[in-house]
Amino acid sequence: MPLFPLLHSYDQAPSGVRPGLFPILDGKTIPAAWQPTPAEYDPVAFPTPFARAEATRLVLTQVEDAGPHPLWQQFRVMLLGVASGALELALSDLATPAYDNFGSALLRVDAEARYFCRVLSSDGSTTFGATYRTCLFWGHARRQSQEWDQIHHAILPREKEALQVLADWRQALRDVGRWDGRVCGWQRGVDAVVGETPASEGLRTLHEDTRFVGPVLLELPSGDPTEPTSLELVHLPRHAPGFARAFQALCRLEPKLGAEGIELRAPSGAVVGAIALPPVGADTDALAVGLGGLKLPSVPAALAAAPEGGRRWVDGPGGLLELLEPVRVALSKRGHMSSPDAHVVKHLPFYPDAIRLLAKTRARVAGGETYSARADSLLLARGVGLPDAAAAEAAGGVTALVEAGGRTARIVLLDSLDGVEILDLRALGAVLWAVYDGDARASDNGANVLTVESGRPMMTQGPGPTLDPQPWVYDAVSQAPGGSSRRLATLQRFVASYSIEAGRAGPLDGILDRAARSFARWAAGVAEVTPMGRQGVAAGKYSLPIGVEARLVRDALTSV
Amino acid sequence: MSRALISVGGTGQHVALAVTRLVQMGALRRDIKLIAIDPDTETPLPQLLESPGGMSADRHPLGMGRVFAPFDVTRVGKKMFSEMFVDADNPLEQDLFEAMFDGNSASIPVYKGMFGTPCVGATVFAEGSNGSALQDLLKPMATQSSVFLCGSVVGGTGAGVIHKLIAEVRRYNEKEMFGVFMLPWFSLPTTGAADAITDAKIQRNTKHGVKYFYEHTLPRLTTSLLLGYPQGRNTELLKPLTLGAGDMGEHPHYLHLVAARALVDLPQAHTADRGVKAYAMAHDEDRAREGWLLDDPWEADVPLRGLVRAQRLLLNVLTFILQNSAKMLAFYQRGAIIRSLGSFPWGSDLHASITSNTPGNAQQGQFVEQILRELEQVRREAEFCVSWAEQVFPLKMLDVSSDALMDKLLDGSKKGADSPVHWPYLADVVWKNRPLMRKPGATQTAVDVARHHAGLVLAAAKGA
Known part of the structure; x- marks a missing residue:
């Protein structure tokens, strides 16, 4: 029977014995001959304004065969650039007047693309791309190869540290079941960049020498076969030596509400740190536009501003926890509880710096341990991690479980x-x-x-x-x-x-x-x-x- | 039960024109409402679709008005793509636009089309879909029992528009939505122009369009048919087609008929197996069976072959009648006495239809003139169907075997207006005892009379 399909590039014989409809393969799967190779992906040919993001996503799903594909190379540079500090993220909202009718058109195509980050050079003068939930980063259509090379060279001296923070960050997501490169193409891309770089012990680098940037709206594996992914606001890591120690120092400054949010001022009056509390309308997701983000321009300045041993302005009236209540409320609306602290420590990438660092300080590793200010600063200053209760007792310390404000806290004292x-x-x-x-x-x-x-x-x-x-x-x-x-x-x-x-x-x-x-x-x-x-x-x-x-x-x- | 057909781009219009003919011939039920979307509304193809065979507005077989441009034509004017969005007042908007689109895409003159650039087509449509015009166009979707979308996944317009269009339609209709998507069905010459749509661009767009279809569009449709020209094949029916650069007219092809067949087959296939989302069409290259669409049932009792034959017969007969226009007019413009001495070979029944519906002899000349004008329109409608069928199928494949009547009429046609066959056939067979008489209190118009007698020819042709 001389039947053939009325299709191009399809060599399978039609099922059935007479002319008429027949399913293409199983009726749902794209034939292999139609599947573009990574080298063939050209963004302009995708029928969506988010064509560059779509092409990047598809290249990442086949990253092993991507070779020198520009979209893959740009992804790699942006990932390491953000993690190393060679590139910055600028939070953006398509619904603002700044994006005019182009923003409106894009939102009509994809309402979930509203919140995104532009990827900028460190001086903020040049855009290199932007974020998108399915591909993490997509590269600018008009940046020349020498411009990308400049960023690549800026990354090189810090590449090892960038890989380390990414490895830790990846592990943190893995530990809570939110990492699967088979489900999320961008995670496959990150795996290809980070490779076998091991996470630091106890994710120490992530806890101590990393600051968070973003957040970025991303698809993450959900574990639910009926809905394989869910959208989350995720903070990206950037290597920042001594960042946690600097934040601990800032906790010894009395926080006050000011123009920059929760301001932490040195005795001289200079603002050495600030936690953003952006004013937003009812239809704006405050977390997506930076609620809770920590601005800490200089680690040395923060350390110098608050000497060791001073009172910590964390708990109680006027403390950071009280002022951070709007952030905690916003997080809880997204399903991210801010207590117990151990939960936050376990799900770090979902929390802005101020919340996750406080949780680490208060919870330590798992048991809700509370250390003296002296232990805090001395151990952090000397790069020694804060131990859990068992380790503290093994080291000759003593712990006491007390009820505090409806929560259980464990006081730990060490010599x-x-x-x-x-x-x-x-x-x-x-x-x-x-x-x-x-x-x-x-x-x-x-x-x-x-x-x-x-x-x-x-x-x-x-x-x-x-x-x-x-x-x-x-x-x-x-x-x-x-x-x-x-x-x-x-x-x-x-x-x-x-x-x-x-x-x-x-x-x-x-x-x-x-x-x-x-x-x-x-x-x-x-x-x-x-x-x-x-x-x-x-x-x-x-x-x-x-x-x-x-x-x-x-x-x-x-x-x- | 009513169905909507939404055609996108030039390929969509080709399919829509095939559907128009099939409805006009009776192969498809007359319950299909067409919405055609294309940025170019001024070239021959959309103009043909708006007035197929002279049937426009209320007479359009698919109830269509104007071809709808996916953006505000008056606002866009002669702008380039970038000029639709970029302005000096919003640097962030410009920054983002330039990040998403390269210079070549940005400079596309969208009022002329999308130049095979799907990402531009999609963005232009996104801008235009905000307007009330599109929403007003799609609101009637709410009452349709099913919706068919047809277009190409290869060009800049079809591919760019279809996915977003599905979302817009879904705002009004949650019922079954079927897709009929054309892959490459023609080739283009190689030119040196940088912005030319070339075969290479078509192949590139095909791969990306199909990939995007499987990833994003397929899950949102009830089920779909993918259709394209199988490379290397060349049969009596399937011929490769090469279009000239900038060729914007209609190019009938068998694949458009196959695409139209989806309106019959896809709903049935979906009922039989709800798990299949993507179909293709198998073709039989055996000469004896290649014309299977002419003989398989459509939505009428008569197979398509018979319906085409009826239109060919009608066309033949009307051509003859109109060749005798001068004689008929001369007769009815004469005075009563002279007329009584003459004969009218067209038969007493047509004569009765004329005389019954005119108050007196003096008005009959004008009445007949109007009849002839309407018969000319009917002839155009028949020619619209016949010329298309004769381009899609080889003539021999269209012929009905042992068709003595057609043979006789064709033979008679060789003598033109003096054919000895046609008037006797009309007067003694088709129109005999079937005049359209004036009804009490209601006069039949010349259009009514023309349509009545033409209809009798068609009915006889279908029945014979």
Whole structure:
């Protein structure tokens, strides 16, 4: 039967025995002979104004065969350019008057293309492309090859670091099941760029030396076979050494609302950091236009503006968490909860810098641990990651689980970690000793411990669940011990008075026990001070703002 | 039950013209409403579609008005593509436009067409689709039981418009929507002009258009037919076609008839198997069976072969009648006495139709003149169908075997107005005892009389 199909480039015999309709293959799959190779993709031939994005997506789905295809090369340059800092992202909204009737026409074709980023040279003068949800980046139709080469050369000195932040970022998405190059072409493209570059241990680079740019609206694998992808606002990584440490420093500056959003000013008055709170109308997605984005022009300036040991302006009235409430509300509307902190830490790329860095600070790795400001800054400054509770206890630290504002927090105090001397326990022990020995007393309202002689506060007041002595207390115990070293019996009674074996069972008593022992060891210059002797008498309480109390004790032999 | 046919671009208009003929001949039911979209409304092809065989406005077999340009023609004027969007007041808009479109695309004079650049066609349509004109055009889709979209996935207009058009139609109609998409069906000469649409450009667009169709368009349609010229094939019916550069007239081809067949076959195929989204058409190159579309049932009791034959017969007969126009006019312009001495070979029934519907002899001359004018229009309509069928099919393939009547009439035609066959056939067979008499209180017009007698010829041809 001499039947043939009325088609070009189709050599399969029609099914059936008479002329008429027949399904092309299975009726849904494009015949292989019609499938363009990557080399054949020419954007102008696609019937959509987003032709360059469509062509890039298709090239990326066949990236192994893309070779020197310009769209693939441009994707690669833009990915590494953004990650290295050689290229910038500028958030854009097609619905604004700036895009006039062209923006309106594009929105009629694709309403989901409204929010996008232009990819610019680092000085903002030249556009190299833009973002799109299916391909991540697409390249400019008119940039010359020498212009792309310039960006490529700007990337080279920082390429290794750029690959590292991308590897970490990819791993973060993988860990929550949002990475599959078979489903999302752009992820296949990123895989081809990042290759086998391993993620840093514990995603340390992503946590400590990365800032987020964007966000970018992207299709991500959803895991649902009926709807294989979902749209998410995702932050892209850029290598920024010391960024997390700089943010921690900024947390010691009192945040205030100003023209730039939440402004963090140095004592000189200069704005050293700002968290964007752009004013938007009801029909604008605030997160898509940068709500919560952190502007931090200079890491050194941020570090210099806020010395270590100062109070952290995070929890409580006027703290960052309070001012960031609009960001958290906006995130929750998108299905991204800002608590528990461990959830945020696990889903980092979906959160702007301010939220994800605070969560990391507060949650650490998984358990909601809260460290002293001193531990925060010392460990971060020396590039040592903040450990979880188990690791902290293994290092000789102590933790206490407390209820704080309806949430569970774990206070962690350490004397040292990985060769870094912190002295939380010893310093707290010094405060307890001062009360025990009559040199200090709880303030009338229990909000602090004051020296008897000068009324000098010995604790740093903070709104959150912390037991932070003042920096001068830390300084005092970091030197050689003074006269207390010859008062072993008193130290023994001191240790016994705070011993949990004596029946003390309050939520903080475990910490106080270890603090007393740590101080006593240092003061006596011995490995261990045995608790013995008469129990002390109650000497008031030091109350944390979260409603947890540390019961203080005085020496029974010397109290009047 | 009513159906909508939306044709896009020049290829879509070719398919629409095929459908027009099939409706006019009765092969397809007369329930199809056409909307034609093309940026070029001034060249021969859209003008033919607007007035096929002189049938325009209310008489159009598909109820079509004007070909609709996908953008505001008065606003766009003679602008280039970039000038539709870029202006000095909005630098970000210009920046984004230049990022998305290269210089060549930006300088396309869109009022002349899209020059085989689908991304430009899509953008132009996106701009034009905002206007109330398109929405007013598509609102009637709400009452259609099914919609057919036809066009090319190869050119700049069809490919660029179709995908967005589906979304626009879906705003009004959620029922079955079928696609009839043409792949390359002609080739073009190689020219040196940089902006020329070449075979290479066609092949490029085909691959991209088909890829885009499978990725994005196919899932949004009920099911579709893809159709194109199979390279290297050359049969009695399937002939390769080469068009000249800038050729904007109609070029009838068998593939347009096949595309029109989709209106019958796709709904049936979908009912039989709802899982298939893309069909092709198998062709039989056996000489004996290649004309299968002429013999397979369409939407009439008579196969297409018989319907074409009826139109050919009608054309033959009308040609003869009009060759005798002067004689007829002269007769009815005479005075009554002289007339009574003459004879009218066209028979007493046509004569009765004339005399019954005119108040007196004095008016009959003018009445007959009007009849002849209307018969000329009917002849144009028949020629519109016949000339197309004779270009699509080899004449021998169209012939009905053992067609003694046609043979007789063709033989008689050799004598032109003096054919000894035609008047007896009309007077003694076709029109006998079937005058169109005046009804009480209602006079039949000359148009009514002409249409009546022409209709009798057609009915006799279909029945014979």
